[in-house]
Amino acid sequence: EPEVTQTPSHQVTQMGQEVILRCVPISNHLYFYWYRQILGQKVEFLVSFYNNEISEKSEIFDDQFSVERPDGSNFTLKIRSTKLEDSAMYFCASSEGAGDPYEQYFGPGTRLTVT
Amino acid sequence: QQQVKQSPQSLIVQKGGISIINCAYENTAFDYFPWYQQFPGKGPALLIAIRPDVSEKKEGRFTISFNKSAKQFSLHIMDSQPGDSATYFCAAERPGTYKYIFGTGTRLKVLA
Structure with missing residues (x-):
């Protein structure tokens, strides 16, 4: 069964450093998303991406964040200057279309630890 | 208005x-x-979904009950099994948006 993959599974970085989280969405999917989950809290939407453009972003997704689809298979989330509060599990998701009945398939996540 | 309470x-x-x-939920949209x-x-995986109509x-042992007037919905897991032990999240989506609003999650433990 096709699945969303994410690398690395765990990333440790120092405050102020740049990090890039990588995702390979399911191959025929057209919509891509990033969510994050701070330990013990709910999953929060960050951004959605379609046709090489951001479709929607949350208030969390400020100028420190950017997304890119550098080639036909990867989808990346860049955090330019990490803060302690960026420590969280970051989930990538993809869907064939937008909204019901198109399910969003989630990857296993990247745990980001900022020290 | 954008929150889902779980x-x-x-x-x-x-x-x-x-x-x-x-x-x-509060938002009737x-x-x-x-x-x-x-x-x-693991990442979250879709279990079951419902529309307000x-x-x-x-679906199998899993049932969603939806009360539109009360703006509430619930997940029932019948004949719960130890393999059902996981965290469950409800979510909601507004039409025309591309995002899910998640609840805070419920950690379920089924004792053998």
């Missing part, structure tokens, strides 16, 4: 029992309500 935070059920997780199941170390949807 309860309980954690739940312990005996094997064979019924697990019930509740969610409530939400029109799609999925439930996700998450095992440790039906009051109940059943």
